[in-house]
Amino acid sequence: MNLKFIRGNIISKSAFKILLLMLTCFVINYIVFAVNDEFGSLQLLSLIPMLIGAFFLNIFGSVLIAIILSMLYSPFLYFSNLYTTNFEIAGWVIRVIGYLVIGFLLGLSLKELKKYHKKLLDDKLRSQFSNFYNLLKLIPDLDALNEKKEKYILVFFNLVNNDELRKYIEFDNLRNFIIDEFTKIQNIFNDAQAYSYSFNQYVFLIKDKGMDEKKCYNLLLPIIKASSKSCIIGNYSINFLLKAGIVSSSINFTTSKDLIQKARIISEQGNPQEVGIYLYKQDYIEERKLYYEIATSLIDALINNDLYIMYQPIVDLKSRKIDSAEALLRWDRKDKSPIAPGLFITIAEETGLILEITKWLITNVIDNYFNFRAHSIDIVQTINISAVELVDFKFSKWVKNIIEEKQVSPSNFNIEITERVISSNSSVLKHTLDLLKKTGCKIEIDDFGTGYNSFKTLGELPTDIIKLDKYFIHRINEKQIHTMIKCLIELIHKIGGIVIAEGVETKEQFKILENMGCDKIQGFYFSKPLEIKDFYSYYNNFDFSKYE
Ligand code: C2E
Ligand code: CA
Ligand code: CA
Numbered sequence: 001m002n003l004k005f006i007r008g009n010i011i012s013k014s015a016f017k018i019l020l021l022m023l024t025c026f027v028i029n030y031i032v033f034a035v036n037d038e039f040g041s042l043q044l045l046s047l048i049p050m051l052i053g054a055f056f057l058n059i060f061g062s063v064l065i066a067i068i069l070s071m072l073y074s075p076f077l078y079f080s081n082l083y084t085t086n087f088e089i090a091g092w093v094i095r096v097i098g099y100l101v102i103g104f105l106l107g108l109s110l111k112e113l114k115k116y117h118k119k120l121l122d123d124k125l126r127s128q129f130s131n132f133y134n135l136l137k138l139i140p141d142l143d144a145l146n147e148k149k150e151k152y153i154l155v156f157f158n159l160v161n162n163d164e165l166r167k168y169i170e171f172d173n174l175r176n177f178i179i180d181e182f183t184k185i186q187n188i189f190n191d192a193q194a195y196s197y198s199f200n201q202y203v204f205l206i207k208d209k210g211m212d213e214k215k216c217y218n219l220l221l222p223i224i225k226a227s228s229k230s231c232i233i234g235n236y237s238i239n240f241l242l243k244a245g246i247v248s249s250s251i252n253f254t255t256s257k258d259l260i261q262k263a264r265i266i267s268e269q270g271n272p273q274e275v276g277i278y279l280y281k282q283d284y285i286e287e288r289k290l291y292y293e294i295a296t297s298l299i300d301a302l303i304n305n306d307l308y309i310m311y312q313p314i315v316d317l318k319s320r321k322i323d324s325a326e327a328l329l330r331w332d333r334k335d336k337s338p339i340a341p342g343l344f345i346t347i348a349e350e351t352g353l354i355l356e357i358t359k360w361l362i363t364n365v366i367d368n369y370f371n372f373r374a375h376s377i378d379i380v381q382t383i384n385i386s387a388v389e390l391v392d393f394k395f396s397k398w399v400k401n402i403i404e405e406k407q408v409s410p411s412n413f414n415i416e417i418t419e420r421v422i423s424s425n426s427s428v429l430k431h432t433l434d435l436l437k438k439t440g441c442k443i444e445i446d447d448f449g450t451g452y453n454s455f456k457t458l459g460e461l462p463t464d465i466i467k468l469d470k471y472f473i474h475r476i477n478e479k480q481i482h483t484m485i486k487c488l489i490e491l492i493h494k495i496g497g498i499v500i501a502e503g504v505e506t507k508e509q510f511k512i513l514e515n516m517g518c519d520k521i522q523g524f525y526f527s528k529p530l531e532i533k534d535f536y537s538y539y540n541n542f543d544f545s546k547y548e
Contacts, residue, residue, distance in 0.1 A: 262280065446502075
């Protein structure tokens, strides 16, 4: 029934076009007749309906018009005899042939032109790399399905080790390999279409009515697992690591783009370098939304002065006094949920905003130095700085300028760099640290023991202090860890360094560390990080004997 209607529709549309063309022929004919013009003008004008015919109906259209026109100007029609009195049959036959050839060529050219145009359009909708359709096609395809309220599944694939593959495999081989692998995956589904999102990201649209997220998961799981094993490409044996995120059109989403983004976010879970397959989870989307919110509002926090500093006292076991304090950032989010510094600092590091944040921190820490002195508080302030900042030439220059401008000695500050982020071959970092050390500023290695290069760091960087991570302190009762800490303290002392134990929470931990000869203690056992006014009173009332 439907088909009949469609066919009927097409036929009536074609009939309308043919009628329109015929009418055009008659109109032109009449114009020529009315103005009593030369026959040549008629022939030129005849090209117009032929072109229109070719446009609507290709070669058939232009040839049809050629036939109609030749009939209209045939000596057999009374109408044609109005132009001329001596209409010769031989001349007419030549004209018929001419019309037919021109009609055919026009139709053919327009057909080729249309083909070329279609190809150009199609190229725009395809990825130059994989030749799969791209987002420009995926979005309208999804829009159409959404409009018809049809159910479907989207699978977002991330090729995790894309960079490594590109490094080791010749471009064309890699492209063929990726296309082959995704085509193979596409073929396990009944009705799936692969789209390219970027070089290393692909989206499958699965329209199979019998498919749901769980079935899709079960089908893909062995493939994702197998993809972590070596694949053979030409002479290479290489891993093809995939992460996949599955969402169905039945979840809450606003636009097709929104649904694709949700699938992408879902696929980005877990360790960045590991394979994985994940089903839609609203919680995860909410978490990512929070990250976006943090990334966008952090800059406002900086401008509006919503960041502030807390100080955690560090107790020196020899002098039995608070001799330093670690400056720890906090974010006053007003009525919004609080965010742990570990999270917003990580986001600031990943977005590059950390440079501005650290500048803010240093400016305020210097101001606090003068406030501390005004309150007779004589301590060294410890500042956390990431290695990325220390290798930034402009940043080092800025630090030098502010120290000169505020006329403060760098020896009143220690710098903490986390061992985890120290890259193995940073000669620039070493150079900057050497310069800082010359100014009297001390260098601390934070979270010591949690990175990969602990001993290399000790040997290469001009380190004064190591901060033993709370991971070890919390396990100090385990025999092996106990021995390790003891030996480490001795070792650091032998090379002229100082050890701070971080995360000391109990008297027992404190006593063990004291007996081992640890130099300084930082942790909740003495005090949590404090706001400045609380720090003043803690400092002024501090009595070491209360903790013994
Ligand atoms: P971190 O540099 O290792 O700082 C020590 C963290 O351990 C602080 O967490 C502190 O509150 C916590 N801590 C201290 N004593 C104890 C204890 O006895 N038990 C336990 N469980 N925790 C203890 P916080 O303030 O949440 O900071 C987390 C991380 O955020 C910091 O780790 C540091 O990496 C980063 N951070 C904080 N402020 C700054 C900053 O100004 N700049 C940079 N780059 N990073 C910062
Ligand atoms: Ca620290
Ligand atoms: Ca630490």
